[in-house]
Amino acid sequence: SYGIWLYNEGNGKFHWKKLINPCIISILVVIIFLLADIRLPEFLTDTVQAVGNANTGVRMIYLEALLYFSDIKTVLKQKEIYLGILVKMLFFPFATGWVLSFVLSDEIMRGTLVLLADLPTMTIIPILAKEGGCEGEYAAGGTMVTLAASLITIPFISFIL
Secondary structure, three states: OHHHHHHHHOOOOOOHHHHOOHHHHHHHHHHHHHHHOOOOOHHHHHHHHHHHHHHHHHHHHHHHHHHHOOOHHHHHOOHHHHHHHHHHHHHHHHHHHHHHHHHOOOHHHHHHHHHHHOOOOOOHHHHHHHHOOOOHHHHHHHHHHHHHHHHHHHHHHHHHO
16 A cells, blocks of 8 residues: 555655555454454354455456556566566575574574565556556566566575575
């Protein structure tokens, strides 16, 4: 929500209405339920869980449709995508590992956090970009490129760890 606000209106004006969306409302409801120790009936829990399980598939279908109807070749010609890969998928995981080596003694936890730092761009980013009227094609291309790059960078980072 904050990132969308920065991209759309980075002019210094803050609008609370932009931060109120279904995700934020859901998070607040969950926090209230956790603090009040409220438990949902089993049929509601099962329903919410089924919808949550379908979320990944629906997101992938949307992302694939976005990629299909986009001019990805133009996006792939932009050099900043590849610079972003170097920073996000190599520099950032190495920097994370280096910083964590001073803080965490548990190698498994440190390795897990470094691998999490090396994961591809979340598939929700192109959806949010398109929904927010931003460059959905560019975001989809970035997601696709980081996904392809992760086939190389994740084994590489795992080997180095």
